[in-house]
Amino acid sequence: MNNHIIFVTFGDFANLSDGGSKFSNGILESLNKIYKNITTYNFYDNTRIRNRKIRKLIAAIICAIKKLPLPVAYFYSRALIKNLLNHIQKVVESTTPPEKIIVIIDHLELCYLIPILKSRYSSLITIIHISHNHESSLFQQRFSSNLIYRFSEYFREYSDFERDAIMESNVILSISEDETRFYTELLKSQKPTIPPPVITIPPIFSYPRSIINIDANAINYKVVFLANLNWWPNIQAYNWIRDSLSKSLPKNIKIHIYGNGSLRYQDTTNIAHHGFAPDIYSIWKDAICSIAPIISGSGVNIKVAESLYNNIPVIGTALAFKGIAQKNLSGAITADLNSTQWVSLLIEMTKSREVISKPNYPDADEILAEIRRFI
Template structure:
């Protein structure tokens, strides 16, 4: 049994978003065979003065080798406590929970094996957020810096845990020989038994953290492009942090943050995942499938998930396809289906404990191998092949 330290920006016990959900499942899997300690900042994101600190980090990035996202996450008190904890206790390895925290490599003991948990490819999120606007041109250097920072971090750690098969393939292409492991969102509790009440209306659900900008964009696509053109009798139930602050229309009920998932599952016939922007893996889609709720999703919502087809899952891309489906009898048929075992069980923690254990043991066995732990977290972009800089 190894003793592991996880440095994490999010507290898995309290964080309401996808990062907290994923971290809870991964920690539960690791604790099957190891002792796990977590350390986080005194003021987890967003924390006080959130927007002001974002702007300050962006300004500092112009004069720093670190990108703005890393500077934002690099709080002095957090850095000091990681340093003290790692050196005061004997840990066999450390896990860094997010690419935003790769700076932690410079405060951890140089001989300590480290693993990165890559929730997203942050530079790809930046590209999506800025789009093709003039802001993309203004922040082109920042995007390139973030990209180099991530690639350099992948090179320095002993291994990387990816949520997404797509992003793992990208990482292994950029860093030949990278030790990567795909671990999807994991759930330890038994699937919740649904008690749906009969309804003359088709009840559609959308569960998301609306404090995160991609989810707000995805909701606006659903609100403006799809719902006005669905002419059958429907109710749309929206759940999640800040869902009570989003724009709505007739037939939409915003419930705010849902503390009990069973409340969500019992109110809907079909969960919708209208995801068109965002990186990593759609945690809410995984959660819905695991708990046996049929899902209507875009292809982007399934990106990076291993098994993507089966009963209880309908994948449609364009707004026209969504409208046509929701107006048809096929939507009622989907509402009666239960996701196949192959779809749902891929997110069960027991399916991944063994391969996770093998991965950790390989990391620990490599402890005495010579590795590069140089102080600079950045690749010299001037000497980096063009594919490292320009392709997202």
């Protein structure tokens, strides 16, 4: 089939510094292996303003003028709109126009593009929206008591913007089973003439899985916490690890912290900080398990999914596993945020990995097969 694919994203997919960029990168890399005619547009290549403080000030103006929620206004770019429309027009006017133009919009914050594109090319394009989180809920969790939230909601309620984006999309790819259920119920309540399909797409990892070999004679044990410590739910989890869990651990169990922002913290007897690790295999080497004491946030914890993909068992809170299909949770054990319980589980892990069943996370081809049904 002669389809032309346009992938629109933030531009952080090449950085891989956080879970969102890994989710975007996994989908884009997998698609690029199959389809040769993919054009990528990203926000960061289509904005002249790089300074975050200035962009936040401009976002407030755009929020008031364009009636867009602040998180959306922050990523508003006239240059992106112009370049994207020009590109589509050239494709339409080409000597051999494609049967279909598929525009994949990654992140809710970029969905201000949908009504613009549909007003020009409604019959020629298919919009596929990739949802990373239930963004309006996340925005409310983080800022509900803040003037920023009230300002943004005054001009445009984020939940209304999210609803409209879902309604205007032709296909929704959701990272989380919970978000899939939410969007499905939302569509039922709105009763569109042709409801768009909502499909759960778990995080895709296209690199070979780690081969885990634990030394049977080891006397010291490595536990991994992989997280971007510039992201508030991860900071909350880290604080619990540092202030509660680590102080109860025996000396032969050490928690190794990997991810951006971790080097600003001091090492302790039971915690080692490594910062961002470009070599993913170094993270899992010699690890008996990873931990995810997540207490806030939404979507799917991509680091949990990545641990399971790399055959590393995970001990986490119920929220850490929220949204991941039960069939993909082999290798996960849920525990309350109680340091005594976690210490007991970790000690058991040092004796035998059999306390947790072996992970069986799906490979990239299996997940990609779901996406290909719509391209």
